[in-house]
Amino acid sequence: MREFWIIFKQAFSTKAKTKSFIITTAIMIAAIFLFSNLSKIIDTVQSVTGGGDSEETLQVIDTSGVLADRLNGQFSANETGITVELSDQSEQALTKKVKEGDIDSFLTLALDDTKTIQANYTTMSAIDFNLPRVIQDALQSIQTELKAEGLSLSGEQVQTLFSPIQFEQKNVSLSAKSEEELNQARVLVYVLMFVIYIAVILYSSMIATEVATEKSSRVMEILISSVSPVKHMFAKVLGIGSLGLAQIVLYGIAGFIAMKTASTDIPGGFTDFFSFSDISTGTLVYAVIFFLLGYFLYATLAALLGSLVSRTEDVQQMIMPMTMLIVAAFIIAMTGLGDPELGYLQIASYIPFFAPLVMFLRVGMLDLPLWEPLLSIAIMLVTIFLLGWFGARVYRGGVLMYGPSRSLKDIKKAIQLGKE
Incomplete structure (x- = not known):
């Protein structure tokens, strides 16, 4: 058995002392700590750069005259950090500003004859997904409120329309x-x-x-x-x-x-x-x-x-x-x-x-x-x-x-x- 343990020790120690093994182990441990603390690192970087609590201003063209205020109220209630700013410029002028990089994006709002919201979001960014989603969710809530008002429904009645069913799954498998x-x-x-x-x-x-x-x-x-x-x-x-x-x-x-x-x-x-x-x-x-x-x-x-x-x-x-x-x-x-x-x-x-x-x-x-x-x-x-x-x-x-x-x-x- 002495020869067995000599070879065992040699196989263990030789590989453990190699630079590749030590470096790989150190990189993996660092990656584990980096991945687990990724959210903290992002928050720290945002706080240092001043981007963590900064509000975003959204330029809006509102032909309806009522949607911009409601949208701003929805953003405030949901604490999205987005502020609506009504623009008196034309859609062509704001599109030019987006192309030139003066503003990131803008939103045009309108109501048709059936009180349905018509919204167009314009941006140059190919990866701008979060803001449009937030805007769409807020506008959907406003749309529900408008339809409820048109049907003379109270807030309680609207809530009953969205009440979830009681569904319980029972599995009898062992x-x-x-x-x-x-x-x-x-x-x-x-x-x-x-x-x-x-x-x-x-x-x-x-x-x-x-x-x-x-x-x-x-x-x-x-x-x-x-x-x-x-x-x-x-x-x-x-x-x-x-x-x-x-x-x-x-x-x-x-x-x-x-x-x-x-x-x-x-x-x-x-x-x-x-x-x-x-x-x-x-x-x-x-x-x-x-x-x-x-x-x-x-x-x-x-x-x-x-x-x-x-x-x-x-x-x-x-x-x-x-x-x-x-x-x-x-x-x-x-x-x-x-x-x-x-x-x-x-x-x-x-x-x-x-x-x-x-x-x-x-x-x-x-x-x-x-x-x-x-x-x-x-x-x-x-x-x-x-x-x-x-x-x-x-x-x-x-x-x-x-x-x-x-x-x-x-x-x-x-x-x-x-x-x-």
């Missing part, structure tokens, strides 16, 4: 969750699926590249003379896997601190969106289990494939089939975020290469019977054992193979070489 639980589960499942997907691709590729690098530098010949190839393979898988887990835990701690420091009193904000207070402990446990199983499944396969190539340039080509499996699993799981009860998801959740993402999706969003995730876990454990047994046989001969790689056809040759 796997059903409340809407709030489902929304929080959907966010958590999406985040953790993305973490599993990226981690499996990143660290599996790292293992394959590490094995190929040692072969290309002829270090492998020295290593296998003092330690068995099987020990070497699993030491690499566990060493880089532990490094990956440490990095993800570091990201998790940074994310937790970032959310705490970014907490605001605004409901529906960032921290509310990513609040997992109602998520069950079982879901988090399943997240860890399926992450570890998914990693070891693909990492063992990556080590097997990496042992077949002699040049690091061939690694990506060799692990391409494995990458396509991960991508397919991610796409299948993503299609189930809206409806996790789809039939093909149930089938895919028992296929070992899809199960880490698909079964976690189902167990995170549905209250499944205990036997379903346990059966999927058992299938994955058996697959990992068989893949480890087969991978050890291939790895034993693959690390001794040199020359150009002929893709997956070299597996048979590696097994025969390992027997010798």
Whole structure:
């Protein structure tokens, strides 16, 4: 076991000390804090530049003589920060000012014979969406008031027209969750699926590249003379896997601190969106289990494939089939975020290469019977054992193979070489 732990420590420490690993980790942590505090940063910049509390003046041509005052009242009541300024200039003159950049936009208002508001908003900006929406909402309210006045309806009568119906949804399914639980589960499942997907691709590729690098530098010949190839393979898988887990835990701690420091009193904000207070402990446990199983499944396969190539340039080509499996699993799981009860998801959740993402999706969003995730876990454990047994046989001969790689056809040759 001494040789195993030496290789384990070497795989962990060597990668942890590389500049690329340190820089990537630092950038990711900085990005987490930046993203979580984005609203604070925007508010700070606006307050410094004086744009946070400044009012916007809207030039209005009102041929009706009554709409401009009502519009200004709506803006004041809704605290939009927009002030209406009646203009005595013609529409052509204001259009010229917009084109020359003297004003940002203007609005023309009129009433037709049916007391329906006719509004035209003129601007040069291609991304001016917020102000027109605010104006349209205010004018819609004014339109309702005008129609109510025409029908001699009181304010209370108008309110009754817009009274919402009493609608309650009742689900008698044993796997059903409340809407709030489902929304929080959907966010958590999406985040953790993305973490599993990226981690499996990143660290599996790292293992394959590490094995190929040692072969290309002829270090492998020295290593296998003092330690068995099987020990070497699993030491690499566990060493880089532990490094990956440490990095993800570091990201998790940074994310937790970032959310705490970014907490605001605004409901529906960032921290509310990513609040997992109602998520069950079982879901988090399943997240860890399926992450570890998914990693070891693909990492063992990556080590097997990496042992077949002699040049690091061939690694990506060799692990391409494995990458396509991960991508397919991610796409299948993503299609189930809206409806996790789809039939093909149930089938895919028992296929070992899809199960880490698909079964976690189902167990995170549905209250499944205990036997379903346990059966999927058992299938994955058996697959990992068989893949480890087969991978050890291939790895034993693959690390001794040199020359150009002929893709997956070299597996048979590696097994025969390992027997010798």
